[in-house]
Amino acid sequence: MMMMNMTELLSHIDDMDPSCKSTINDCIHGHILLSRDLIRIVNTPEVQRLRDLKQLGLGSHVYPGATHTRFAHSIGVCHLAGTFVRQLKARQPELPIDDDDIFCVQVAGLCHDLGTISFKNESVMCLNPDLLLQIVSNERTGLDVDKFDYFARDCHALGLSNMFDHNRFMLMARALPCEDGKVHICHKDK
Numbered sequence: 001m002m003m004m005n006m007t008e009l010l011s012h013i014d015d016m017d018p019s020c021k022s023t024i025n026d027c028i029h030g031h032i033l034l035s036r037d038l039i040r041i042v043n044t045p046e047v048q049r050l051r052d053l054k055q056l057g058l059g060s061h062v063y064p065g066a067t068h069t070r071f072a073h074s075i076g077v078c079h080l081a082g083t084f085v086r087q088l089k090a091r092q093p094e095l096p097i098d099d100d101d102i103f104c105v106q107v108a109g110l111c112h113d114l115g116t117i118s119f120k121n122e123s124v125m126c127l128n129p130d131l132l133l134q135i136v137s138n139e140r141t142g143l144d145v146d147k148f149d150y151f152a153r154d155c156h157a158l159g160l161s162n163m164f165d166h167n168r169f170m171l172m173a174r175a176l177p178c179e180d181g182k183v184h185i186c187h188k189d190k
Helices: 006-011 036-042 045-052 057-061 070-091 099-111 129-136 145-158 166-172
Strands: 003-005 022-026 030-034 116-118 174-177 183-186
Touching: 022 070, 030 036, 030 070, 036 045, 036 099, 045 070, 045 099, 070 099, 070 129, 070 145, 070 166, 070 174, 099 129, 129 145, 129 183, 145 166
Parallel strands: 003 116
Antiparallel strands: 022 030, 174 183
């Protein structure tokens, strides 16, 4: 795994055109609007390298349609991360989530397959990084936007039905204090 920090990752974007904005048409999530700053990160060599990595590796030898990439998956995770945290903010206005937090969780989603990234950079500091990280990589429950996207994307590519409704999950989820004294993403048992 490669190790980098946000300063290294963002160093590649300094000379890029700051006016670029983009809408990406995704086969799973439809039109995904990415901010100028997210597009600048998408255009880094580290993220572009994901275009060459198949999500299912040699699975395309058995399922010829399974040629989707880590790049498409990472764009989807970025989109779902932003959607999820915006929904939490709207449903729970008492949560101290601001635009920087939304950006941080989208960057985490976009970069989750790059390797280990240190978010310990004072210029990109999230208010509650543990809570926001659970949205992208929830070690406690295993239910996170990374899984949501690959369930949907892999099922689509393999011609299988995806029986998990990630939109419903995100709609019903809440951020609540738990026994360990921390705030966690929680969902109703049903």
